Amino acid sequence: MNNVLITADRVILGPADQTISEGAVLIESGKVTVVGAAADLDGSVDARVPRLRCPGATLMPGLIDCHVHLAFDAGPDPIGAVLEAAPDELSIAMADRAAQMLAAGVTTVRDLGDRDSLAVALRDSIDSGTGTGPRIVAATAPLTSRGGHCGFLGGEVTTDDDIRAQIARNAAAGADLIKVMASGGALTPGGPRMWEAQFTPGQLRLIVEEAERHGLGVAAHAHGSETIAHCVAAGVRTLEHCSWRTAEGIVHDPGVIRRMVEDDVAVCRCVSGDWRLFLDQMGPERAKAMVEVILEMREAGVRFIAGTDAGVPGARFGDYVGMLEFFASLGFTHPEILDMATVNAAHALGLPDTGVLAPGKRADLIVVDGDPLTELGALRRIRHVFTAGWPVARQDLVVLGQVQSLVACPDDRLLR
Structure with a gap:
């Protein structure tokens, strides 16, 4: 799944005072290609692109x-x-x-x-x-x-x-x-x-x-x-x-x-x-x-x-x-x-291709449960991690006792 449209209750673009409520990010070939309102992107992005819907979550730069x-x-x-x-x-x-x-x-x-x-x-x-x-x-x-x-x-x-x-x-x-x-x-x-x-x-x-x-x-x-x-x-x-x-x-x-x-x-x-x-x-x-x-x-x-x-x-x-x-x-x-x-x-660090979610940037991003703008503890509740556009498999994240940092997400849906 290197191409995916991810939607969440809020998207932090970076800087952190730039956000989109009910937002979405389209990842293609390891990069962010489109950022915007979930309703707009859901209608304009090819229906064959997988959708990862994350209710109650925040999508933000890694x-x-x-x-x-x-x-x-x-x-x-x-x-x-x-x-x-x-x-x-x-x-x-x-x-x-x-x-x-x-x-x-x-x-x-x-x-x-x-x-x-x-x-x-x-x-x-x-x-x-x-x-x-x-x-x-x-x-x-x-x-x-x-x-x-x-x-x-x-x-x-x-x-x-x-x-x-x-x-x-x-x-x-x-x-x-x-x-x-x-x-x-x-x-x-x-x-x-x-x-x-x-x-x-x-x-x-x-x-x-x-x-x-x-x-x-x-x-x-x-x-x-x-x-x-x-x-x-x-x-x-x-x-x-x-x-x-x-x-x-x-x-x-x-x-x-x-x-x-x-x-x-x-x-x-x-x-x-x-x-x-x-x-x-x-x-x-x-x-x-x-x-x-x-x-x-x-x-x-x-x-x-x-x-x-x-x-x-x-x-x-x-x-x-x-x-x-x-x-x-x-x-x-x-x-x-x-x-x-x-x-x-x-x-x-001299890395102009990361740190924000914008078209053309490397798709290093995370999905967390809750809103870190109001509660930093939300950053401990990791739902998904993407590095260079690739999702990190849950079994790869569960290492050396780190399972407590992962959140079970029964409401998350990957749709094709």
Whole structure:
């Protein structure tokens, strides 16, 4: 069923404030070809085209997770799990995790650090139709300092020549972008602390220039306030975490925030479904400061994009909506949040063919039970998933305990 007319109580076109009540989308040859009122399309579309009628449901663009690590297992020791797994074993596990994300309605993921370019191999398998999973945008091995954050993934560099060589290796391996660990992180024992820089401003500029020479953008893991400023000046496309940390606490720079807006640098805060525990661990004072800077960036017009950091300890692959609920708790509106997960994410990732439902776009879409514009929990009730126009079979969605994310739909009707 690659050609189908899908009707639902509402269609979210993207941005999320553009909707059609009693709407329909026609999919042909993997693309959206017509969007409009269900009554009009039902009468004008060839009667031989199958009809999928979904009463009580919302049809919308597929969700995008801008920050995942398919090679990690979300357990307490992801480093050990990655290093100890044989390549074949790890490849199978990554495919299972990707399938979990698809079951949660995520039709595109950006993998920001794996081992042995296994995410590229999985991407190619899915693209060729031999595997089932979301579209993958892969960074391969992230650039990091010697002994630095996530150095175990194979991207350690020291000199400018090292940087050029590693970027060339990543590009040759099929990377879709370059990831740089611009600051330290909490995952790697003995590495620089989260606010400490791993690269000089000149090296960050070199990384962006070399990546551009290979036709690639740069995503920067950046916790430190000074490092965030250097990354924005260097010209990175997205800032991962962007938590504005210093040795003394959380300190942000309004001038850097203004430049982020001017240069269209998107922010992926990388929030997992266990965000309540994370806030408790931060303590009330630091948590309050973190929330305040997020709201100030929002007020300034920073483009936020959705990402879970799935794979790091506690960040489960099937819990995408938990991350969205964090932003709702801060007062972000539901349309804002849905845009973070669709149209804004697609723009930041350089994917103009997805994120919205419009003629000529790739047919990555989901049908959910209820209305996510009024209840984000509707996104947990997945009825149907289409990727590049192909419906994902229900048995392919029921993996690794994900059956709870599927909704039995006795009222849905496939008519020919």
